[in-house]
Structures are given as structure tokens and as C-alpha cells.
Amino acid sequence: MRTLRSVVVPPKVAALAAAVLIAGPLSGQEVERISGRSVAVYNLAGQVQIVRGSGPDVVVRITRGGSDASELRVETGVVRDRSSLRIIFPSDEIVYPELGRGSNTTVSVRGDGTFSDGDNERGDRVRIQGRGNGFEAWADLVIEVPEGKDFALYVAVGEVEATGITGDLRIDTGSGGVTATGITGSLEIDTGSGSIMARDINEDLGVDTGSGRVEVSGVTGRRIEIDTGSGGVSGSRLEADALTVDTGSGSIELESVTAADISLDTGSGSIDIELMSDVDRLEADTGSGSITVRAPADLGARIEIDTGSGGIDLGFPIEVRSVRRDHVVGTVGDGRGDITIDTGSGTVRLIRSGS
Numbered sequence: 001m002r003t004l005r006s007v008v009v010p011p012k013v014a015a016l017a018a019a020v021l022i023a024g025p026l027s028g029q030e031v032e033r034i035s036g037r038s039v040a041v042y043n044l045a046g047q048v049q050i051v052r053g054s055g056p057d058v059v060v061r062i063t064r065g066g067s068d069a070s071e072l073r074v075e076t077g078v079v080r081d082r083s084s085l086r087i088i089f090p091s092d093e094i095v096y097p098e099l100g101r102g103s104n105t106t107v108s109v110r111g112d113g114t115f116s117d118g119d120n121e122r123g124d125r126v127r128i129q130g131r132g133n134g135f136e137a138w139a140d141l142v143i144e145v146p147e148g149k150d151f152a153l154y155v156a157v158g159e160v161e162a163t164g165i166t167g168d169l170r171i172d173t174g175s176g177g178v179t180a181t182g183i184t185g186s187l188e189i190d191t192g193s194g195s196i197m198a199r200d201i202n203e204d205l206g207v208d209t210g211s212g213r214v215e216v217s218g219v220t221g222r223r224i225e226i227d228t229g230s231g232g233v234s235g236s237r238l239e240a241d242a243l244t245v246d247t248g249s250g251s252i253e254l255e256s257v258t259a260a261d262i263s264l265d266t267g268s269g270s271i272d273i274e275l276m277s278d279v280d281r282l283e284a285d286t287g288s289g290s291i292t293v294r295a296p297a298d299l300g301a302r303i304e305i306d307t308g309s310g311g312i313d314l315g316f317p318i319e320v321r322s323v324r325r326d327h328v329v330g331t332v333g334d335g336r337g338d339i340t341i342d343t344g345s346g347t348v349r350l351i352r353s354g355s
Contacts, residue, residue: 008021013259015049017281017341020104022048023279027060028063028298029063030061030062030063030064030074031059031060031061031062031113032059032060032062032074032076032085033057033059033060033074034057034058034059034060034076034083034084034085035056035057035058035059035083035084036078036082036084036198037148037149037150038081038082038149038150038151039058039082039083039084039085039116039145039149039150039151039152040079040082040083040084040085040117040151040152040153040154041058041060041084041085041086041141041143041151041152041153042084042085042086042087042113042114042115042117042154043086043087043139043141043153043154043155043156043158044087044089044094044107044109044128044138044155044156044157044172045089045096045098045099045128045137045138045139045155045156045157045179046065046087046096046114046138046139046140046141046155046158047098047140047141047158047159047160048140048141048143048153048155048158048159048160048161048324049141049142049143049158049160049161049163049282050143050145050151050153050161050162050163050165050169050171051142051143051145051162051163051164051165052142052144052145052146052147052163052165052166053143053145053146053324054144054146054166055073055143055146055276056146057146057310058083058143058145058146058149058151058328059093059141059143059144059301060085060141060144061141061142061143061144062074062087062139062140062309063137063139063140063141063142064137064139065137065138065140066095066096066136066137066138066169067136067137068091068135068137069137069138069139070135071090071135071137072087072088072089072090072137072139073087073088073090074086074087074088075088075112075113079112079114080114080117080119082152084114085113086113086114086176087139088113088241089109089126089135089137090135091126091130091135092124092125092126092127093126093127093129093133093134093135094126094127094128094129094134094135094137095128095130095131095132095133095135095136095137096128096130096136096137096138096157096158096267097130097131097135097136098130098138098157098158099128099129099130099132099157100130100352101131102131103129103130103175104127104128104129105127105128105156105157105174105175105192105193106124106125106126106127106128106251107125107126107127107128107156107174108122108124108126109121109124109126110122110123110124111124114154114161115130115154115156116154116156116172116174117152117154117172126156128156128172128334130345132293133146138158139257141324144353145165145167145169146167147166147167148166148167149167149168150167150168151165151167151168151169151170151183152169152170152171152172153170153171153172154172154173155171155172155176156171156173156174156176156297157173157174157176158173158176159176159177159178159194160173160176160177160179161176161178161179161180161183161198162178162179162180162183163180163181163182164181164182164183164206165182165183165185166183166184167184167185168185168186168187169183169185169186169187169188170187170188170189170190170202171188171189171190171191172189172190172191173190173191173192173194174191174192174193175191175192175193175194175260176191176193176194177191177194177195177196177197177212178194178195178197179196179197179198180197180198180199181197181198181199181200182199182200183198183200183201183202183203185202185203186203186204186205186206186221186255187201187203187204187205187206188205188206188207189206189207189208189209190208190209191209191210191212192210192211193209193210193211193212194211194212194216195209195212195213195215195231195255196207196209196212196213196215197212197214197215197216198215198216198217198219199215199216199217199218200217200218200219201216201218201219201220201221202220202221203292204221204222204223204224205221205223205224205225205226206223206225207221207225207226207227207228208226208227208228209227209228209229209231210228210229210230211228211229211230211231212226212228212231213231213233213234213237213239213250214226214228214231214233214234215231215233215234216233216235216236217235217236217237217238217240218236218237219235219237219238219239220239220240221239221240222240222241223240223242224238224240224242224243224244224259225244225265226244226245226247227244227245227246227247228247228248228250228302229247229248229249230247230248230249230250230251231247231249232247232251232252232253232269233245233247233250233252233253233254234248234252234253234254235253235254235255235257236254236255236256237255237256238256238257238258238259239257239258239259240258240259241261242259242260242261242262243257243259243261243263244262244263244264244280245261245263245264245265246263246265246266246267247266247267248266248268249266249267249268249269250266250268250269250287251266251269251270251271251272252264252266252269252270252271252272252273253270253272253273254272254273254274255274256274256276257273257274257275257276258273258275258277259279260279260280260281261279261280261281262279262281262282262283262284263281263282263283264282264283264284264285265283265284265291266285266286266287266288267286267287267288268286268287268288268289269286269288269289270286270289270290270346271284271286271289271290271291271292271293272291272292272294273292273293274294274353275293275294275295275296275299275353276296276353277296278296278298278299278300278301278336278337279301279337279339280336280337280338281312281337281338281339282301282337282338282339282340283339283340283341284340284341284342285340285341285342285343286342286343286344286346286352287343287344287345288302288343288344288346289343289345289346290310290343290346290347290348290349291341291343291346291347291348291349292348292349292351293317293339293341293349293350293351293354294351294352294353294354295350295351295353296352296353297352297353298305298333299316299332299333299337300332300333300334300335300336300337301320301331301332301333301335301336301337301338301339302329302330302331302335302337302338302339303318303328303330303331303332303339303341303350304328304329304340304341305327305328305329305340305341305342305348305350306326306327306331306341306342307326307327307342307343307344307345307346307347307348308326308343308344308345309326309344309345309346309347310326310343310345310348311348312328312347312348313324313347313348313349313350313351314328314350314351315349315350315351315352316332316333316350316351316352317332318330318331319331319332319334319335
């Protein structure tokens with residue numbers, strides 16, 4: 001496996017390139033090429049753009065920032081069976097102004113500059129803050145990923161945007177929003193704190209955020225999984241064999257959903273889902289909030305609805321097996337699927353689409 005060492009583009013060369021090309025390397029920008037099918041990039045602080053590349057290698061364009069930027073090191077090589085690039089910060093106290101005054105995060109960093117990738121080996125505690133004393137530096141990256149790569153990005157602090165990638169993609173951030181559009185391949189996004197937006201994804205999608213809103217649209221795959229500790233979830237045009245949405249606190253609003261197996265759970269917040277087809281299983285559960293299920297007229301399922309406090313509104317003819325003020329069991333249509341709806345406090349509505 002061959003890697004090329006970093007190249008610093010002199011200002012005069014960059015200016016000449018800019019005069020010839022519409023878009024060329026920026027002055028002082030470093031360029032790394034990483035070979036191999038499986039590639040990972042690690043960067044403690046900085047904004048990252050992931051774009052479609054050409055040729056055999058992943059190309060990483062690095063722009064340093066901060067008063068101590070010259071002390072950053074760039075290391076490449078194979079780490080745990082993956083080709084990798086690591087931005088090495090030679091300090092355990094880092095200042096990244098984009099984080100904002102009063103904000104900070106900590107991460108455990110191993111001696112090789114890797115972190116947050118699931119390996120159990122412990123590292124040294126590194127603190128990143130928006131203001132204060134410390135090593136002021138960051139690295140903004142533009143990463144060009146060719147088709148067919150298995151690519152992973154790990155960022156402790158910084159916004160990430162990915163566009164037009166064909167291949168498997170994993171994005172992991174400690175703090176910072178993530179936007180991904182036009183991805184053909186499996187997409188996994190994990191952020192400790194930050195909003196997530198994923199649009200036009202043609203494969204499996206997994207989203208996990210400790211705190212932040214999640215918006216997804218135009219997703220087609222076998223599996224869609226969304227998990228947020230605190231934050232609402234909205235989605236549209238979702239097609240999958242299995243759809244799972246779990247939020248500790250926040251509403252769930254989904255339109256144009258086609259899936260056989262659906263699980264929706266929020267500790268506190270309303271649930272509203274529009275089904276475009278029949279289901280094998282639908283479970284919707286909220287500790288506090290209303291639940292609305294909009295379904296096609298030919299819906300067929302065994303229905304069980306339970307509300308601790310609130311009314312029940314049924315827009316379908318139902319063959320009732322058991323009924324109380326707050327509990328209904330019965331059958332709609334051919335009864336082949338299973339729909340279970342449970343809310344601790346709130347109204348339940350099972351109605352026809354368009355109502």
C-alpha cells in the first residue's frame with residue numbers, strides 16, 4: 001500500500017493555478033492521497049466537506065487555522081486494517097473559536113491520533129473549548145471520496161457536510177451538525193450533540209444523536225434507524241423493510257412512509273405518521289402526547305389501542321373484540337397486520353389518509 005506525503009502548495013503556484021482553472025488549490029493548502037478500499041480520517045477540530053472524487057485514491061485537502069496551526073502534524077498509514085489520515089494536535093487543551101464562548105467538549109485520544117471508532121483501547125483526555133488558554137488550532141478539510149470506498153470520518157468538534165458519495169459512509173462527531181445529501185450506499189451518522197439532516201439516501205440509514213433535531217427525506221433502503229436522546233424527528237418519502245424511530249424527548253412527524261415493520265417511541269411528544277401501504281407490524285408509543293396514524297383505505301390489521309388519559313378516534317370500520325373508554329381491541333379489514341398504539345396521556349387517532 002502506497003501513500004504520498006503531504007505537499008504544501010506555494011502561494012505563487014496556487015495563484016497561477018487559479019488563473020488557469022475555475023477552481024484550484026488554495027494558498028498554503030496541503031494535499032494528501034490515501035489508497036485502499038477502506039479509509040478513515042480523524043480530525044479533532046475543524047469543518048469538513050466530503051465530496052465525490054475521481055481516480056483510485058481518497059484525496060484530503062487540508063487548510064490549517066489558528067495561531068498554533070503550524071504545529072499540527074499530518075500522519076498517514078494503516079491503523080487497525082484501515083488506511084488512515086490523522087491530524088495530530090500536540091496538546092490536551094485545544095482552543096477552537098467556532099465552538100463558541102462557554103462551550104467545551106472532551107474526547108479520549110490514543111497516541112496514534114485516533115478516537116471514537118469503537119476500539120476499546122483507552123487514550124489521553126483532550127479538552128476542546130471555544131475560548132480560553134490552550135493550543136489554538138484547527139484543520140478544515142475537503143475530502144474527495146471516489147466511488148466504491150468504505151469511508152469513515154471522525155471529528156470531535158466541527159460541522160460536517162457530505163454530498164454525492166457513492167459508497168458506504170460513516171460520519172462520527174462529538175459536537176457539530178451533519179448534513180448528508182445524495183448518498184448511494186449505506187450511511188451511518190453519530191453525533192453527541194448537533195442536528196442531523198439526511199436527504200436522498202439510496203441504501204440503509206442509521207442516525208444517532210445525543211441531542212439535536214433529525215430531518216430525513218427521500219430515503220430508500222432495507223433499514224432506517226433513527227435514535228435521538230433529545231430532539232424532534234421529521235421525515236418524508238421513506239421506504240424500507242424496517243423503520244425504527246426512538247427519541248427520549250421530542251415529537252415524531254413522518255409523511256409518505258412505506259415499510260412493513262415500523263416502531264415509533266418517544267418518552268414525551270406527539271407522534272404523527274402517514275402510511276402509504278399496509279403494514280405487517282406498527283408499534284407507536286409515547287409517554288405523553290397524542291398519536292395520529294393516517295392509513296390507506298384498504299388497511300388490514302389487528303388493532304390494539306391504549307390511552308391512559310385521552311380520547312380514541314377511529315376513522316375505519318372496526319370489528320370490536322374489546323372496548324373501554326381508554327382501550328380498544330379489534331380488527332380492521334383482513335386483520336393480517338398488527339397495530340399497537342399506546343400513550344400515557346393524549347388522544348389517539350387512526351384515520352384514513354387525507355382526513
